[in-house]
Amino acid sequence: MKRVKLVVAYDGTAYHGWQIQPGAPTIEGELNRALGALLKEEIQVIGASRTDSGVHALCNVAVFDTDTCIPAEKIAYALNQRLPEDIKIQGSEEVEPDFHPRHCDSRKTYEYRILNAQFPLPTQRLYAHFTYVPLDVERMKQAARYLTGEHDFKSFCSTAVVVESTVRTIYQLTVERQQNEIIIQVCGNGFLYNMVRIIAGTLMEVGRGSMEPERVKEILDAKERKAAGPTAPACGLTLVKYEFL
Amino acid sequence: MKRVKLVVAYDGTAYHGWQIQPGAPTIEGELNRALGALLKEEIQVIGASRTDSGVHALCNVAVFDTDTCIPAEKIAYALNQRLPEDIKIQGSEEVEPDFHPRHCDSRKTYEYRILNAQFPLPTQRLYAHFTYVPLDVERMKQAARYLTGEHDFKSFCSTAVVVESTVRTIYQLTVERQQNEIIIQVCGNGFLYNMVRIIAGTLMEVGRGSMEPERVKEILDAKERKAAGPTAPACGLTLVKYEFL
Numbered sequence: 255m256k257r258v259k260l261v262v263a264y265d266g267t268a269y270h271g272w273q274i275q276p277g278a279p280t281i282e283g284e285l286n287r288a289l290g291a292l293l294k295e296e297i298q299v300i301g302a303s304r305t306d307s308g309v310h311a312l313c314n315v316a317v318f319d320t321d322t323c324i325p326a327e328k329i330a331y332a333l334n335q336r337l338p339e340d341i342k343i344q345g346s347e348e349v350e351p352d353f354h355p356r357h358c359d360s361r362k363t364y365e366y367r368i369l370n371a372q373f374p375l376p377t378q379r380l381y382a383h384f385t386y387v388p389l390d391v392e393r394m395k396q397a398a399r400y401l402t403g404e405h406d407f408k409s410f411c412s413t414a415v416v417v418e419s420t421v422r423t424i425y426q427l428t429v430e431r432q433q434n435e436i437i438i439q440v441c442g443n444g445f446l447y448n449m450v451r452i453i454a455g456t457l458m459e460v461g462r463g464s465m466e467p468e469r470v471k472e473i474l475d476a477k478e479r480k481a482a483g484p485t486a487p488a489c490g491l492t493l494v495k496y497e498f499l
Numbered sequence: 500m501k502r503v504k505l506v507v508a509y510d511g512t513a514y515h516g517w518q519i520q521p522g523a524p525t526i527e528g529e530l531n532r533a534l535g536a537l538l539k540e541e542i543q544v545i546g547a548s549r550t551d552s553g554v555h556a557l558c559n560v561a562v563f564d565t566d567t568c569i570p571a572e573k574i575a576y577a578l579n580q581r582l583p584e585d586i587k588i589q590g591s592e593e594v595e596p597d598f599h600p601r602h603c604d605s606r607k608t609y610e611y612r613i614l615n616a617q618f619p620l621p622t623q624r625l626y627a628h629f630t631y632v633p634l635d636v637e638r639m640k641q642a643a644r645y646l647t648g649e650h651d652f653k654s655f656c657s658t659a660v661v662v663e664s665t666v667r668t669i670y671q672l673t674v675e676r677q678q679n680e681i682i683i684q685v686c687g688n689g690f691l692y693n694m695v696r697i698i699a700g701t702l703m704e705v706g707r708g709s710m711e712p713e714r715v716k717e718i719l720d721a722k723e724r725k726a727a728g729p730t731a732p733a734c735g736l737t738l739v740k741y742e743f744l
Contacts, residue, residue, distance in 0.1 A: 263618075263620055263621050263622070264621050264622075265621040265622050265624070310621075310622055312620065312622070330618065334618065334619070339619075339621065339624050340621045340624070341621060342618055342619045342620065342621050343618065344617075344618050344620075345617075345618070372589075372590075373508075373575065373579065373587055373588065373589050373590070374579070374584075374587045375508055375557070375587065375589075376508050376509050376510040376555075376584065376585045376586060376587050377508070377510050377555055377557070377625075377626060377737070379510070379584050379585070380622075381622060492622070
């Protein structure tokens with residue numbers, strides 16, 4: 255028996271998120287199916303980040319246990335043959351039997367992309383949220399400063415979920431314009447449900463001028479979801495980096 | 500009666516190319532349909548570049564004649580409401596009644612993207628050709644130098660098509676690596692059928708080491724299609740710039 259870690263990239267457009275659910279295509283479901291067919295065992299992967307419906311990833315992480323004699327490093331290649339075009343393994347390796355991707359310190363980086371132009375662009379429609387309302391990146395940068403560091407992010411968490419603590423640390427939060435795209439990059443030790451999308455939605459409110467940058471401090475203090483801006487659409491969000499410390 | 504020019508962006512994945520054909524979705528067909536519905540006239544657009552099946556564009560050009568009283572500049576917005584997500588107008592304006600996008604001097608720029616990595620990446624699968632074979636960009640740059648300038652590109656033209664002259668001018672041809680992507684950018688006064696894809700396929704042969712860079716000069720001299728490398732897949736190709744001189 256060995257534990258194998260997979261780095262998983264996917265285009266989330268066609269999936270109902272990571273987590274398996276009956277009657278709907280999910281990343282977890284596709285991985286279990288393809289691994290079962292490859293290894294002739296019943297496999298249930300454990301995912302690191304249970305991304306939402308429509309969210310993308312370059313490097314999500316999953317582990318599973320197997321009795322196979324296929325070397326762990328070869329599994330990536332063999333598995334890709336059995337996965338659809340929109341899910342591809344980026345690497346596989348054996349890890350310690352007690353390695354659990356959600357029970358160890360990690361640093362994740364998400365990117366939220368906004369196409370801020372006069373007209374939507376077809377080749378970016380799946381990976382960036384489009385808005386023609388002009389956004390002021392300098393204001394968004396000012397607002398972002400209030401979110402860096404350790405804070406109670408309760409206002410930036412969808413209320414549906416109950417968690418023990420809503421305190422998280424954001425190591426870095428950058429807002430940058432590249433031609434007609436605005437890229438928000440957030441690196442932290444963990445993220446609450448919808449947290450990055452609510453941050454993006456709030457920064458967009460600031461960028462369009464309907465909220466002052468300083469308001470973000472008050473939103474943190476309010477500790478309630480309705481104080482923050484709307485949840486930005488899923489398609490703009492991609493998990494771009496995952497480090498285990 | 501006025502003549503209106505449209506700048507058209509599209510994701511070519513789902514289309515059988517630009518040119519209208521019965522029973523298959525095409526960019527031209529979609530434009531005629533949407534314009535007809537909007538203007539209540541029978542419209543037949545004239546396209547500038549009849550891109551192949553699966554090829555993308557940021558800025559192809561089409562013109563049409565209409566009796567509508569809708570101002571030309573507003574047509575882009577109204578038309579986008581009637582077009583699918585993978586075709587979007589980037590601007591519309593009135594032009595001289597005799598302006599014909601294929602009968603005037605122009606400068607087009609195409610980009611061919613290659614994902615040169617160990618594993619395919621789902622979020623790039625529609626807009627870059629994937630190859631895990633390591634490509635040497637320096638060799639590709641050397642080969643590209645032979646193609647710049649005015650040449651008879653007969654060897655870089657698919658044989659199916661008969662044209663008056665196969666002489667074209669490439670103003671600039673660059674090959675650049677950006678992380679794990681290789682981007683070939685070609686700017687010229689016109690391109691023969693499949694010319695950019697055959698250039699890309701040939702440069703890849705050079706990059707992988709199965710052809711010397713100097714061989715490209717001999718390929719030009721041979722003036723026959725079979726001397727050049729294979730036609731690279733359509734998905735990597737995007738029309739990125741269109742200038743009328």
